[in-house]
Amino acid sequence: MKLITSRNNVLYREIRQLAGSAQARRKSARTILDGVHLCQAYLEYIGNPIFCVVNESSKNQPEIAEIFEASQVRGVSCIILRDFLYETVSQVEEGVGVLFVIEPPVYPVPEKMTQTAVLLDRIQDPGNLGSILRSASAAGIGDVFCSRGTAAAWSPRVLRAGMGAHFLVRIHENIDLEKLVDVSGVPVVAMVPTAKDRIYDFDLRQPLAWLFGHEGQGVSDTLQSKARVMLKIPHAGKQDSLNVAACAAVCFFEQLRQKAG
Amino acid sequence: MKLITSRNNVLYREIRQLAGSAQARRKSARTILDGVHLCQAYLEYIGNPIFCVVNESSKNQPEIAEIFEASQVRGVSCIILRDFLYETVSQVEEGVGVLFVIEPPVYPVPEKMTQTAVLLDRIQDPGNLGSILRSASAAGIGDVFCSRGTAAAWSPRVLRAGMGAHFLVRIHENIDLEKLVDVSGVPVVAMVPTAKDRIYDFDLRQPLAWLFGHEGQGVSDTLQSKARVMLKIPHAGKQDSLNVAACAAVCFFEQLRQKAG
Numbered sequence: 001m002k003l004i005t006s007r008n009n010v011l012y013r014e015i016r017q018l019a020g021s022a023q024a025r026r027k028s029a030r031t032i033l034d035g036v037h038l039c040q041a042y043l044e045y046i047g048n049p050i051f052c053v054v055n056e057s058s059k060n061q062p063e064i065a066e067i068f069e070a071s072q073v074r075g076v077s078c079i080i081l082r083d084f085l086y087e088t089v090s091q092v093e094e095g096v097g098v099l100f101v102i103e104p105p106v107y108p109v110p111e112k113m114t115q116t117a118v119l120l121d122r123i124q125d126p127g128n129l130g131s132i133l134r135s136a137s138a139a140g141i142g143d144v145f146c147s148r149g150t151a152a153a154w155s156p157r158v159l160r161a162g163m164g165a166h167f168l169v170r171i172h173e174n175i176d177l178e179k180l181v182d183v184s185g186v187p188v189v190a191m192v193p194t195a196k197d198r199i200y201d202f203d204l205r206q207p208l209a210w211l212f213g214h215e216g217q218g219v220s221d222t223l224q225s226k227a228r229v230m231l232k233i234p235h236a237g238k239q240d241s242l243n244v245a246a247c248a249a250v251c252f253f254e255q256l257r258q259k260a261g
Numbered sequence: 262m263k264l265i266t267s268r269n270n271v272l273y274r275e276i277r278q279l280a281g282s283a284q285a286r287r288k289s290a291r292t293i294l295d296g297v298h299l300c301q302a303y304l305e306y307i308g309n310p311i312f313c314v315v316n317e318s319s320k321n322q323p324e325i326a327e328i329f330e331a332s333q334v335r336g337v338s339c340i341i342l343r344d345f346l347y348e349t350v351s352q353v354e355e356g357v358g359v360l361f362v363i364e365p366p367v368y369p370v371p372e373k374m375t376q377t378a379v380l381l382d383r384i385q386d387p388g389n390l391g392s393i394l395r396s397a398s399a400a401g402i403g404d405v406f407c408s409r410g411t412a413a414a415w416s417p418r419v420l421r422a423g424m425g426a427h428f429l430v431r432i433h434e435n436i437d438l439e440k441l442v443d444v445s446g447v448p449v450v451a452m453v454p455t456a457k458d459r460i461y462d463f464d465l466r467q468p469l470a471w472l473f474g475h476e477g478q479g480v481s482d483t484l485q486s487k488a489r490v491m492l493k494i495p496h497a498g499k500q501d502s503l504n505v506a507a508c509a510a511v512c513f514f515e516q517l518r519q520k521a522g
């Protein structure tokens with residue numbers, strides 16, 4: 001266990017950079033899990049972080065003490081930051097004082113999709129990406145493939161919105177979706193508001209790859225032409241489209257409903 | 262038409278305050294619609310804004326010119342801001358230069374709910390609120406009742422996420438939900454992850470009031486005890502809950518699916 005009291009400490013500066021800079025996260029292939037819930041989920045589903053960091057004044061709060069002790073028992077490097085330092089690295093508003101430094105898990109990209117999966121074509125908004133991961137996870141979907149141009153999945157905002165889903169689905173980033181769709185072993189279903197067919201008329205009990213597109217532009221033309229199926233969620237009002245994360249949730253749970261029979 | 266060139270102009274200062282301050286919006290009962298899509302939707306579904314404001318360098322762009330001219334023809338006060346002034350009031354990232362100053366429509370609160378409606382108990386996140394409004398609107402739901410403590414529906418962030426839904430549903434703010442539930446003429450369905458019954462086993466073809474709660478705490482105990490029905494969306498994975506906007510979308514479209522038969 002180590003107490004850091006100075007702004008000049010090298011480790012403190014690394015943590016601050018990881019918390020504040022997407023470039024630093026990319027370069028080091030590390031990220032920050034901020035807050036009790038994410039740290040608990042990481043310990044439960046993945047394993048040991050690189051560092052466990054707490055702020056001095058909340059290290060004895062029961063939930064935080066539990067995470068801190070579990071980390072020590074497992075041999076994780078544990079760090080206490082003076083409060084004025086911790087405040088500069090945590091983005092959790094209520095100042096819950098625990099965070100992990102981790103290396104996001106990297107999974108081998110399957111050569112061919114054979115199970116239900118999610119393909120994300122340039123999803124921009126971190127909140128949308130996190131919500132889609134959370135819904136996919138709740139629906140029992142195993143793999144999410146993100147195109148280049150999709151928001152960085154392991155950023156603090158996406159992690160916050162994902163509520164632990166990051167540790168329950170396999171996230172594949174910077175994927176060439178066109179190539180993946182070309183060799184898909186399952187039907188690829190592009191969600192397109194102008195499609196003729198409704199999700200309710202398609203047999204969703206089979207494994208398939210759900211394809212969702214950019215918030216403004218939708219699924220790219222090339223990907224649409226490669227997808228074997230285009231479906232829509234029929235509307236009742238004048239509103240012309242749904243939020244992409246709302247659309248994804250409707251699709252995943254309609255599939256689950258059909259499967260449950 | 263009026264060109265404003267100075268930071269000291271009273272009207273400019275009012276607009277800047279409306280754009281940046283929740284308190285100013287509340288006090289004046291006015292808000293800002295920022296960007297082409299919201300302004301077009303307002304003209305189409307509601308009517309005339311108080312002011313139409315464009316930035317000088319983009320006033321001749323076709324979409325913006327069209328909105329500006331339509332406003333002039335309708336007798337709306339039209340204002341051109343020098344670009345350096347406009348930049349301080351617009352939050353649209355790509356700097357699309359048109360905004361409206363409006364008074365949000367206020368609807369009489371029905372004494373009793375008789376149609377399908379949405380009740381929101383302390384929804385905090387502006388993106389969630391906007392997404393719920395958008396999904397409700399796409400599902401043809403007419404009324405959304407927001408408790409005190411729910412995010413301000415007419416803030417720029419909620420408006421942006423709502424994508425015009427604000428003009429297609431009747432939004433009622435600062436509503437005493439307990440009172441409303443007490444006199445409800447339709448079943449009130451509280452969405453609770455620990456409920457026994459699934460949304461698929463309940464007859465959703467009837468008019469009902471969907472009740473969704475706070476992102477962390479869910480529907481309050483009092484409201485749960487007053488609601489006549491508690492339902493859940495069954496999950497398949499270890500993820501313990503859905504994002505509230507994702508949950509709402511699943512509910513609204515399951516209702517629509519059942520109604521379509």
